[in-house]
Amino acid sequence: MTARMTRQRTAVVEALDELADFRSAQQLHEALRARGESVGLATVYRALQALAEASEVDVLRAEDGESLYRRCARREHHHHLVCRMCGRTVEIDGPTVEAWASKVAAAQGFDDIEHTIELWGTCADCRAAAH
Amino acid sequence: MTARMTRQRTAVVEALDELADFRSAQQLHEALRARGESVGLATVYRALQALAEASEVDVLRAEDGESLYRRCARREHHHHLVCRMCGRTVEIDGPTVEAWASKVAAAQGFDDIEHTIELWGTCADCRAAAH
DNA sequence: CGATCTTTGACAATCGTTCTCAACAAGCGT
DNA sequence: ACGCTTGTTGAGAACGATTGTCAAAGATCG
Ligand SMILES: [Zn+2]
Ligand SMILES: [Zn+2]
Ligand SMILES: [Zn+2]
Ligand SMILES: [Zn+2]
Numbered sequence: 001m002t003a004r005m006t007r008q009r010t011a012v013v014e015a016l017d018e019l020a021d022f023r024s025a026q027q028l029h030e031a032l033r034a035r036g037e038s039v040g041l042a043t044v045y046r047a048l049q050a051l052a053e054a055s056e057v058d059v060l061r062a063e064d065g066e067s068l069y070r071r072c073a074r075r076e077h078h079h080h081l082v083c084r085m086c087g088r089t090v091e092i093d094g095p096t097v098e099a100w101a102s103k104v105a106a107a108q109g110f111d112d113i114e115h116t117i118e119l120w121g122t123c124a125d126c127r128a129a130a131h
Numbered sequence: 132m133t134a135r136m137t138r139q140r141t142a143v144v145e146a147l148d149e150l151a152d153f154r155s156a157q158q159l160h161e162a163l164r165a166r167g168e169s170v171g172l173a174t175v176y177r178a179l180q181a182l183a184e185a186s187e188v189d190v191l192r193a194e195d196g197e198s199l200y201r202r203c204a205r206r207e208h209h210h211h212l213v214c215r216m217c218g219r220t221v222e223i224d225g226p227t228v229e230a231w232a233s234k235v236a237a238a239q240g241f242d243d244i245e246h247t248i249e250l251w252g253t254c255a256d257c258r259a260a261a262h
Numbered sequence: 263c264g265a266t267c268t269t270t271g272a273c274a275a276t277c278g279t280t281c282t283c284a285a286c287a288a289g290c291g292t
Numbered sequence: 293a294c295g296c297t298t299g300t301t302g303a304g305a306a307c308g309a310t311t312g313t314c315a316a317a318g319a320t321c322g
Contacts, residue, residue, distance in 0.1 A: 004288050004299060026278080040302040045279065065196050065309090066278065081236055090239050097228055101250055105212050108221050110252030117248050119232055121241030135268060135319050157309080171271040176310065196278085197309070 003050070011037045012047040013071070016057065021087035022068035022080070060118055083123035092119065134181070142168045143178040144202070147188065152218035153199035153211070191249055214254035223250065 015031050016023070023031075029044045048069050051057040057069045060080065072078070072091055077098075081090040097117055105113040122130075146162050147154070154162075160175045179200050182188040188200045191211065203209070203222055208229075212221040228248060236244040253261075 002289085002299085006288075006300065008301070024278090042280075042303085043301055046300085049280095061192055061196065064278095065192065081239055081241060083241065084243075092235055094231065094235075097231060097248075100225060100227060104223055104225075105250050105252050108212055109255040110212060110214065110250075111255075111258050112215075113250060113252040115248070115250050117228075117246070119236050119241075119244060119246050121236050121244040124240040124242075127242050133268085133320085137269065137319070139270070155309090173272085173311075174270060177269085180311095 007037075008039045008043050009047050009050075011039055012044055013051070013056075016051075016069065016071040020070075021089045022060065022070045022082055023087060024062075024066050024068055028069070063120070079117045079119070081119040081121065083126055084120050085122060085126040088123045088125070138168075139170045139174050140178050140181075142170055143175055144182070144187075147182075147200065147202045151201075152220045153191065153201045153213055154218060155193075155197050155199055159200070194251070210248045210250070212250040212252065214257055215251050216253060216257040219254045219256070 011032055012028065015028050015035075015037075019028070019031060025045050025048055026041070028048070029039065029041050032039045032044070048057060048059075048067075051071075052059050052069070055075060056071065058072050058080070060068050060082070062068055063084070068082075068087065070080075070089060074091060079092040079094055079097075081092055082088070094117065098115075101115040101117070102113055105115075142163055143159065146159050146166075146168075150159070150162060156176050156179055157172070159179075160170065160172045163170050163175070179188060179190075179198075182202075183190050183200070186206060187202065189203050189211070191199050191213070193199055194215070199213075199218065201211075201220060205222060210223040210225055210228075212223055213219070225248065232246040232248075233244060236246075
């Protein structure tokens with residue numbers, strides 16, 4: 001009933017901290033394997049899922065539908081500007097947008113409102129690399 | 132080289148118009164079958180893909196990753212407030228948000244900026260139905 | 263009508279993600 | 293340190309949405 005601390009779980013968290021940007025489960029699995037800290041793929045998925053439920057990591061969907069995970073600095077609600085190519089991420093605050101979203105939704109009689117606000121682009125480095 | 136008008140393609144467009152709200156490819160396929168206008172599932176996917184490329188339909192991803200399609204009234208850029216349960220959709224304009232999004236992204240040196248802004252909720256009818 | 267050339271559809275294949283379940287190991291009380 | 297209990301792991305199967313394959317069907321045009 002209590003969450004147990006295992007080698008695998010700490011390894012996943014370490015990999016997230018080390019990589020810093022939004023990464024897919026498979027990328028993390030590969031990174032762990034490369035470092036010698038082998039962890040089963042299913043276990044990586046389970047760890048990320050648990051971390052997401054505990055709000056320890058943020059999850060977002062890439063354009064192709066793959067889930068990307070990141071350990072953000074703030075625990076509070078925020079959004080992201082993400083590089084499509086390398087995953088580089090900037091955390092974004094949008095007080096105006098938050099207010100706008102809830103007002104618009106309420107005006108239409110909708111409940112249990114959630115919003116998805118993400119910005120995608122190509123970061124300066126990736127633009128340079130593409131020459 | 133030219134797009135041909137076929138029974139299947141017009142059937143898909145008709146189903147979209149009739150259903151009005153965001154629907155998955157499989158839901159549309161089922162709706163067509165129910166009406167007797169049988170169309171292959173792969174064909175439904177191909178038709179939706181073509182329509183999306185031509186900006187004739189909007190596509191968005193449900194929380195479970197499934198793609199949902201809708202024939203919106205406006206062709207111009209806009210966003211959506213969607214009922215999680217029944218797919219009921221309200222088209223949303225957000226001039227403030229548009230300005231905010233491009234300013235924030237540019238300030239970070241990102242290029243080719245796109246944004247995802249979608250609102251999810253439970254519509255009045257679905258809330259009532261859940262009694 | 264006939265030739266051309268896109269489109270269709272049943273089915274296989276892909277791919278991210280979840281499930282299964284026997285082997286394993288944390289945490290705990292002794 | 294030693295078992296017990298019970299959550300956790302991992303290899304592989306299963307899943308589900310989507311896409312690829314390719315021979316047969318049909319839209320368009322002269
Ligand atoms: Zn980049
Ligand atoms: Zn729309
Ligand atoms: Zn509803
Ligand atoms: Zn917009």
